[in-house]
Amino acid sequence: MIEELLPGLYRIEIPLPRSPLKALNSYVVKGKDRFLIIDTAFNREECWQPTVSALRQLGVDLNRTDFFITHLHADHSGLVGRLATPASTIYFSEVEAAVIGGGIGEGEAHGHWRDMAQYYLANGFPREELEMALQGHPGRRYSSRQFIKVTPLRDGDSIEAGDYRFVGVLTAGHTPGHMCLYEPEKKVLVAGDHLLIDITPNITTWLELENSLKSYLDNLEKVYKLDVALVLPGHRRLWTDHRKRIRELQEHHRNRLAEAIRALESGPKTAWEVAPYITWDIEADSWADFPTVQKFFAVGETLAHLNYLEGEGKVKRESRNGKIYYSLA
Template structure:
């Protein structure tokens, strides 16, 4: 769904390439090519407390929008159980929702190789963000990590940065990261109602900015998305409370 993975697919499709995707992701990519997707995503972020005033700049410079695929593509859908044969490899698609709602990895069981897209990354943690039609993206993501943890894998080829050899070790680090993040978010909440945007401001971020106000607008968006996924996980686990006031969600302990 993200532009850094599918921004060029309509160009490939026009030159006669067959474009494969899981159905959930393919349908969303085609929906994203129209204007309604971004309007609905803006509304969703407003509902989670992102200030409307930030949208002008966010819309202009958000890389997801800027490089988004803008034409519908006639996908060939693949699903779990299919086998894709290329160059002596036999890849099974594995559905791993979390980073995006229909995210898929490709696994060759014989060669123990996994192309994992953005599901597992070596040096950074994949962004887990709210999406249209998704209530609890972090729970989806953690379940998808467990799914990969059960596989016999020697080499993971990621979509950003380094390859990973110790995938099970990296999965444990990702579990610990989200546990620590959930704890941090819980500690930021008090007995006062706060929006996801307010919580995002108080979370720690590895970014070269002196304070929240100097974050570029798209980074505020990504940070708020991360805050939402952790708050939703805590709320849907019954650990914190959520209330809707004037169309905006607020959370408290």
């Protein structure tokens, strides 16, 4: 689906097969001399074909196209390696660029996955299930296979495309260097996965970001202050009242923090043992019935909440027999 949102600004809805996210919103800005594409979908044919078809309909010349990627997840960066040409500039937040070693592509993330596997094992994730989760993880299956150097942007740096002058807004939390784009004159916020309306962004643990939930909540307040008339999210529908949604997201995380505390009232637990106590928006009768990849996401988000509570002095952790246990302080 192609939709003109404002003069020269388009949304392409790219399907994400067998993903609860359903689709990615990729945005295209048409200028006189160059084009800007904001976010690309998974590196898989089911995403590639509708992408190139839509770009062809819009008259986009990839030899005159630059890219801005809001964050490193494969459902936003996966196709950029195939779409970019030697004439393209690929913008990424400076923080995120450092995390991925200065470029997108096969090979740069192997150490990350190895280290994350060890961390999840220490937090109680059963080895066999973890191996299944990593094999099926979309970030491993559908990331870019071409190594592409990126151009880093700092908080406050700008990108001009057509009649638009976007300012980068660093919004760490969903990933270590997630970045939104804000157009102050037109009051448009390209939110990536920092703000979503029909679903809540996954705030997981990151070895590269201490206390990811605190960063996320702090950056919700940062974005709250912006004057926004239209929110362009990475998934699902667009909306206008970003401040109302921010208050809803804050309440959502307060409820999850309370659930984590209640889980620990009966004694110390690993993050794997706490996760079933949290309310998840997954169609499953019990924790045992969760898809394995969704368990990986759930444990990561549980860890983010436990680490936040530890930072607030409400929870403490200790290591016993190679496992990390959380308990009430």
